[in-house]
Amino acid sequence: MGCDGGTIPKRHELVKGPKKVEKVDKDAELVAQWNYCTLSQEILRRPIVACELGRLYNKDAVIEFLLDKSSEKALGKAASHIKSIKNVTELRLSDNPAWEGDKGSTKGDKHDDLQRARFICPVVGLEMNGRHRFCYLRCCGCVFSERALKEIKAEVCHTCGAAFQEDDVIVLNGTKEDVEMLQTRMEExxxxxxxxxxxxxxxxxxxxxxxxxxxxxxxxxxxxxxxxEETSLDSREKKTSSAPRSAAHGSSSGKVGKPLCGAPKRSIADSGESEAYKSLFTTHSSAKRSKEESAHWVTHTSYCF
Incomplete structure (x- = not known):
């Protein structure tokens, strides 16, 4: 049976009880939600976008997902509600001046403060590390803490001045209740x-x-x-009656003007000019010759001579 060496087994070594439920470390969960892309699990880098359910993504990861929607990707379920690039909003984030990032020691001999975040609220100054509730506006993409929106109530964005409504406020990385409410809003x-x-x-x-x-x-x-039709005929008669008057006025002054458009043409033979002036034109009787008087033109070539 074993145990010959004088060892005394305990009950938990002989009887297997129910397994304990493993609890997720809250700090590690917050770091994963606020510092890593939900789709590609890579570190968030600008441009950073957020969906209508309040999840954070890298913009290039979303574009790759939309171009190649393969069922083999297990993480594709997290972005199944994203049908086009219009369903995400690019965020306007405010940098945290106290965040050093990779500038610190990389030897491992320095304490990493997980509560220090890359971005902060531009109004109140709270760090966006998951300890405080943050939200963004769909109309402009500006990010604020929920405390700032409650303390400073306004219908206009605090940074860019864009007008917004209650439906435009979306909580980032909210609880299950928040996600359900945002999903109903999205569907509506x-x-x-x-x-x-x-x-x-x-x-x-x-x-x-x-x-x-x-x-x-x-x-x-x-x-x-x-x-x-009657009105058009009357207007035409008025134009024709006014045209001879202007022509008569021109002949009395001794100058022949250009006939108006639409006015009847008058021959120079009927005008009151002198015979010498009339003989200059082809309509005069002196310019008209009979067939006998007119010459018979014959052309000759150089071969005839």
């Missing part, structure tokens, strides 16, 4: 966008059909009282 927002696109399409078709009908139907200017 996308349904509204789909309905808006559907309503725009019939409106565009109606506008096109109205434009076609307006081209075929006569305009309101043509449908005025009275016959339009």
């Amino acid at each position: 927002r996308r349904l509204r966008a789909k309905l808006g696109k559907k309503t725009k399409k019939p409106k565009a078709a109606e506008s096109v059909s109205k434009s076609d009908v307006s081209e075929e139907a006569p305009g309101p200017s043509k449908m005025k009282a009275g016959k339009p």
